[in-house]
Amino acid sequence: MKTTLDLLLDKHDKWIYMVTKYGCNKDTSEDIVQEMYLRVITYIKKTGNDITYKDDINVYFIAKTLKSIFIDHIRKENRKSALSYDEESYSLGEEDTLDYESAYAKVQVMLENMYWFDKKIYEIIESGVKISELSEKTKIPYYTIYNTYKKVKNYLKSNI
Numbered sequence: 647m648k649t650t651l652d653l654l655l656d657k658h659d660k661w662i663y664m665v666t667k668y669g670c671n672k673d674t675s676e677d678i679v680q681e682m683y684l685r686v687i688t689y690i691k692k693t694g695n696d697i698t699y700k701d702d703i704n705v706y707f708i709a710k711t712l713k714s715i716f717i718d719h720i721r722k723e724n725r726k727s728a729l730s731y732d733e734e735s736y737s738l739g740e741e742d743t744l745d746y747e748s749a750y751a752k753v754q755v756m757l758e759n760m761y762w763f764d765k766k767i768y769e770i771i772e773s774g775v776k777i778s779e780l781s782e783k784t785k786i787p788y789y790t791i792y793n794t795y796k797k798v799k800n801y802l803k804s805n806i
Contacts, residue, residue, distance in 0.1 A: 650690060653703045654683060664709060668716045678715050685711055749806050756802060767791055768798040 648656075661682065665675040686697065686708070697704045757765050770780055777795065781788040 647701075650696070650698060650703070651683075651687065653698065654686065654708070657703060661708065661712060665712055665716060668713070670716065670719075674719070678712060678719060681715050682708065682711050685715070752806060753802055756805060760798065764794055764798050767794045771795050 654661075658679065661679045662672075662675050665678045666672065670678065689695070690697065697707050757768070760768075767780075771777060771791075777788060777791050780786070781791050784791075
């Protein structure tokens with residue numbers, strides 16, 4: 647009697663064909679099928695469940711596994727393209743430099759002119775105290791502190 651892995655390998659070309667129908671090239675399809683083998687073997691070892699159906703592989707289970715791996719692959723590719731950047735487009739030119747000392751002085755002036763409660767909440771949280779800790783100690787609702795901090799932070803960002 648053939649093992650589950652032997653039954654899987656007998657239909658290797660079928661698995662490759664299924665994944666290429668999703669829109670992958672040959673190399674990516676091979677990678678996805680290899681990942682499927684690993685997941686299926688891990689699943690069998692962890693759960694002890696058998697994925698055979700009347701001395702044949704449960705094709706529905708394999709198809710769902712392949713589809714899941716394919717979707718994970720697409721998500722990873724989209725994340726990579728969203729995070730990749732061109733160094734030239736992110737380089738700061740001379741006109742884009744920020745004078746940190748004057749910006750800090752401007753922030754301090756804005757904080758001095760702010761309502762005392764808003765200023766104090768902002769300073770405490772910026773010093774490293776967590777909002778939940780501050781809420782617990784002062785008995786001020788969490789969302790009141792969070793919204794105040796967020797309001798002050800957005801105000802400072804928009805006016806620098």
